[in-house]
Amino acid sequence: xxxxxxxxxxxxxxxxxxxxxxxxxxxxxxxxxxxxxxxxxxxxxxxxxxxxxxxxxxxxxxxxxxxxxxxxxxxxxxxxxxxxxxxxxxxxxxxxxxxxxxxxxxxxxxxxxxxxxxxxxxxxxxxxxxx
Amino acid sequence: xxxxxxxxxxxxxxxxxxxxxxxxxxxxxxxxxxxxxxxxxxxxxxxxxxxxxxxxxxxxxxxxxxxxxxxxxxxxxxxxxxxxxxxxxxxxxxxxxxxxxxxxxxxxxxxxxxxxxxxxxxxxxxxxxxx
DNA sequence: TTTTCATTTCAGATTCTTTTGAAATATCGA
DNA sequence: TCGATATTTCAAAAGAATCTGAAATGAAAA
Numbered sequence: 540x541x542x543x544x545x546x547x548x549x550x551x552x553x554x555x556x557x558x559x560x561x562x563x564x565x566x567x568x569x570x571x572x573x574x575x576x577x578x579x580x581x582x583x584x585x586x587x588x589x590x591x592x593x594x595x596x597x598x599x600x601x602x603x604x605x606x607x608x609x610x611x612x613x614x615x616x617x618x619x620x621x622x623x624x625x626x627x628x629x630x631x632x633x634x635x636x637x638x639x640x641x642x643x644x645x646x647x648x649x650x651x652x653x654x655x656x657x658x659x660x661x662x663x664x665x666x667x668x669x670x
Numbered sequence: 671x672x673x674x675x676x677x678x679x680x681x682x683x684x685x686x687x688x689x690x691x692x693x694x695x696x697x698x699x700x701x702x703x704x705x706x707x708x709x710x711x712x713x714x715x716x717x718x719x720x721x722x723x724x725x726x727x728x729x730x731x732x733x734x735x736x737x738x739x740x741x742x743x744x745x746x747x748x749x750x751x752x753x754x755x756x757x758x759x760x761x762x763x764x765x766x767x768x769x770x771x772x773x774x775x776x777x778x779x780x781x782x783x784x785x786x787x788x789x790x791x792x793x794x795x796x797x798x799x800x801x
Numbered sequence: 802t803t804t805t806c807a808t809t810t811c812a813g814a815t816t817c818t819t820t821t822g823a824a825a826t827a828t829c830g831a
Numbered sequence: 832t833c834g835a836t837a838t839t840t841c842a843a844a845a846g847a848a849t850c851t852g853a854a855a856t857g858a859a860a861a
Contacts, residue, residue: 590722610682640857
């Protein structure tokens with residue numbers, strides 16, 4: 540709080556070409572103004588965090604082939620129930636998958652968002668054989 | 671090791687529609703075969719991990735506007751040198767940005783990969799004013 | 802109703818990531 | 832050469848994500 544600087548380049552020495560183009564976009568303040576808001580960045584980074592795990596990507600790839608119940612996913616991955624449940628909850632909380640109860644089972648499928656992101660990751664490897 | 675099951679659906683009871691479509695794609699084994707390899711999944715999840723932080727996304731957004739030296743990035747973000755350096759190193763290690771020394775400064779810019787991913791994140795908000 | 806089965810939840814342990822402040826490096830200008 | 836400046840590196844601390852096994856839930860079959 541002691542010293543508020545002018546948002547001009549006066550205060551910090553820069554390499555010439557950076558200084559020039561920084562001026563053209565309105566200095567530090569101008570640059571700052573062009574950036575996405577913190578809340579958007581937070582949401583997007585949260586999305587990426589959900590995708591930042593090989594097991595979860597594999598689950599998405601599986602569900603790109605077809606909707607599946609937990610027990611099949613488990614059979615493919617070969618991991619403990621609670622571990623799988625944890626990863627499913629991460630994907631679900633992020634809106635990438637949704638589960639629908641059917642009798643004793645819960646059948647998970649990709650949401651629209653989940654489908655879009657899964658394509659980003661694995662191309663459409665999954666849809667070759669299946670459709 | 672005690673009991674190797676056949677990779678057929680015989681062993682696990684399933685909801686009818688899952689069972690049917692699972693059969694059509696070759697059962698557990700067929701499904702497994704369609705999935706991306708573990709090494710690919712590992713690489714891709716690592717990429718997402720680099721994107722899974724709001725500060726790092728903001729850095730990418732800044733560099734989408736123009737190449738910048740560390741001190742400008744620091745002025746915009748208002749964080750400690752070492753903290754910024756850490757995040758830059760994460761992005762650099764993942765090949766999203768590259769730094770080139772120029773005199774006393776290091777000027778970072780997006781790589782081709784970095785540009786592509788940054789577009790995914792923020793659209794091309796950055797390129798409006800700048801080009 | 803009791804049992805069984807598929808799945809989730811929970812608490813604690815573990816591991817990975819991020820932050821912090823101090824010290825190191827390296828380049829420039831005097 | 833010296834001192835200043837920009838940036839990185841390091842080790843320790845703090846924080847967040849993940850894993851584990853046991854217990855809880857809730858629907859269906861007996």
